[in-house]
Amino acid sequence: MTRIAIIGAGIMGANHARVLRTIPGAEVTAVVDPDAERGMRLADLVGGEYRPDAREVSALAEAAVIAGPSEQHAAIGIPLLEAGVDLLVEKPLATDVADAQALVAAAREHGCLLMVGHIERFNPAVLELDRLIAEPVHLEFTRMGPFTPRVTADVVLDLMIHDLDLALSFADSEVTDVQGVGRAVRSDTIDIASVLLTFANGVSAAITASRVGQPKVRRIELTQRENFVMVDLVRQDVTIHRVDHSEFLSDKGTRYRQTGLVEIPFLEHRGEPLALELEHFVDCVRTRATPRVTGEQGLRALELALRARDSFAVRSD
Numbered sequence: 001m002t003r004i005a006i007i008g009a010g011i012m013g014a015n016h017a018r019v020l021r022t023i024p025g026a027e028v029t030a031v032v033d034p035d036a037e038r039g040m041r042l043a044d045l046v047g048g049e050y051r052p053d054a055r056e057v058s059a060l061a062e063a064a065v066i067a068g069p070s071e072q073h074a075a076i077g078i079p080l081l082e083a084g085v086d087l088l089v090e091k092p093l094a095t096d097v098a099d100a101q102a103l104v105a106a107a108r109e110h111g112c113l114l115m116v117g118h119i120e121r122f123n124p125a126v127l128e129l130d131r132l133i134a135e136p137v138h139l140e141f142t143r144m145g146p147f148t149p150r151v152t153a154d155v156v157l158d159l160m161i162h163d164l165d166l167a168l169s170f171a172d173s174e175v176t177d178v179q180g181v182g183r184a185v186r187s188d189t190i191d192i193a194s195v196l197l198t199f200a201n202g203v204s205a206a207i208t209a210s211r212v213g214q215p216k217v218r219r220i221e222l223t224q225r226e227n228f229v230m231v232d233l234v235r236q237d238v239t240i241h242r243v244d245h246s247e248f249l250s251d252k253g254t255r256y257r258q259t260g261l262v263e264i265p266f267l268e269h270r271g272e273p274l275a276l277e278l279e280h281f282v283d284c285v286r287t288r289a290t291p292r293v294t295g296e297q298g299l300r301a302l303e304l305a306l307r308a309r310d311s312f313a314v315r316s317d
Contacts, residue, residue: 001027002026002062002063002282002286003060003063004027004028004061004064004065005028005031005048005054005057005063005064006020006042006046006064007033007054007057007064007065007068007076008032008066008067008068009042009043010038010067012090013067013068015274016065017031019272019274023278023279023282025282029057029060030043030048030049030050030056030057030060031048031050031051032053032054032057033050033052033068034052036050036052039052054076054080055079055080055083057080058083058084058085062084062085062086063086063087063088063113063281064080064086064088065087065088065090065278065281066080066087066088066089066090070092070094070095070153073093073103074094074099074102074103077089077103078102081106081107081114082106082110084111085112086112086113086115086285088115088116088278089103089115089116089117089295090116090117091117091118091161091301092116092302092305093116093295093298093302094302095157096306100295100298100299100303101299103295107295113284113285113288113291114295115281115284115293115294116293116294116295116301117277118161118165118297118298119277120166120218121165121166121292122273122274122277122292123233123236124268124270124271124273124276125236125238126166126231126233127268128265128267128268128269129220129231129238132222132229132240133170133222133224134224134225135224135226136222136223137202137203137204137225138203138205138222138223139170139171139204139223140205140206140207140219140221140223141205141207141220142217142218142219143159143160143163143207143208143218144210145210145211145215145216146213147186147187147191147212148211149187152189154182154189154191154309155182155191155210155211156193156209156309159210159211160193160207160209160308161305163207163209164195164301164304164305164308165300165301168297168300168304169297170203170205171201171203171205172201173199173200174199175198175199175304175307176198176199176200177196177198178195178196178197178304178311179195179196179311180195180196180311181312182309186211190309191210191211192208192209192212193209193210193309193312194207195207195208195308195311197304216234218232218233218234220233227241227242227243228240228241229241236270237264237267238264238265239262239263239264240265241260241262242260242261
């Protein structure tokens, strides 16, 4: 059994615990939370032990999921890495670059796995894109949802960072220019933002994130040299549009033109992205394989998110 501790018994920690209970060979052995009542309640639910301090779990688990406040990730994670505990850290890896760099350095120094919870990388539709991305020209991402006062981070670190991470992965190149605008509408932080990225290889990306909309929208559009790919991350479906200008004559002399083909591929992977993410993490702990989202990649996404935010001309309504 792979023994795993949950650090943070809030909504995300409870979701991780729920899913880990269903993964064969994984066992939640400890729950850590400063709120003793909340922590003990989750520990009782999963059959683990409650601990008030994360430093106590190294004797109870060889891996841990950190689902506490992002600004505390380094303070929680570095002592665990020093104790030899493999980590899955919820996104963002940290809220400042120095903390993220310290986490990456600690994992490297102590030979531990450091995986970052950019969950959209495990969306079945995104997993399908691994084989479909070829010569991208332009990327468009739209991520929208209703406002919730529960989230204190701005829209860049809360929502947009998912698509910044995907853009880095799809373009596979360094960012040379970042231009953006953000607006504070419902809170005192940025609630809606748009960013235009230019990559060294010529690929461009337009990213919009909003938490002042009504519907939940998670959409990707990829313009490539040979096709156009549309992805709905909520419905988990992919549509490929290919241009074909062939012409032909019917037996009666009528001329026809076929201008395009539409393909809807069968997705090899199906299921809840969180389950696919945690299955991958447990497998990496067992086999010592490199995670799909490494600490270094989480650091790059954070650096780009902060760079994007610094580029904003922010308006407040």
